[in-house]
Amino acid sequence: MELIAGVPLLFLTLTLIATSQASQVEKPLPIHPLRSAYGSGHDHHLHGISCASWRLGVEAYNLRDWKTVPSSCEAYVGHYMLGHLYRQDSKVVVDAAALYAQGLNLTKDGKDVWVFDIDETSLSNLPYFAKHGFGVEPYNATLSKQWVDTGKGPALPESLRLYKKLLSLGFKIVFLTGRQEVQRKITVTNLKEAGYHTWEKLILRSPEDTGTAIAYKSSKRKELEAHGYRILGNIGDQWSDILGSNVxxxxxxxxxxxxYIS
Structure with missing residues (x-):
């Protein structure tokens, strides 16, 4: 069994899964036991700049094209991801999305859709990143694929809550991911086991889909609209999920x- 600072990695996965299956959790998650391995929450600094400011720059899209999390910020990012702030920040986004969705008058013709990204939006890869420095290590396509192929990604609780809310309102769900077409079967299995039981379309990247993530996702959204779908909402963890055309x-x-994915 993999260990992080003496704590079983499986415990992290089970905690995320249990949380994702809880119904309408209103309180933020308690601080995760693994957080102690990544400091007490005190800010770290990168060349005199706080890691909290670095994260703000990332989320505001002022920092772009970065390759890895700064090594001096590993403990800070680990603390953020394993603590309650990540869940709270996600809740703010989802609450705003749900409020917006509730105010729409849907046409009831089955063409009103909401686009969801998958990784770090619908499913979490945190068990993988906890083993690889929370983004400090350079991206490893082989190891990343091996993790995805386990099909064990737990649902992000707030995203699952939004998904269920949208279905109840009459939205059709479209999953649009950068995962490869060869990963369709395991992705379908993982989504369903995590609680995402139905959707209109699951769009994965084929060998013919070249170019950046922005170009790829823009083209797929354009195809959706060409088939008469109306994209009323679009949620993702990367700026490339929500930039480009037909957003x-x-x-x-x-x-x-x-x-960061461009």
Missing amino acids: GQRTFKLPDPMY
């Missing part, structure tokens, strides 16, 4: 200080 009527960005 939808409203976009919502979830926090993610662990990696």
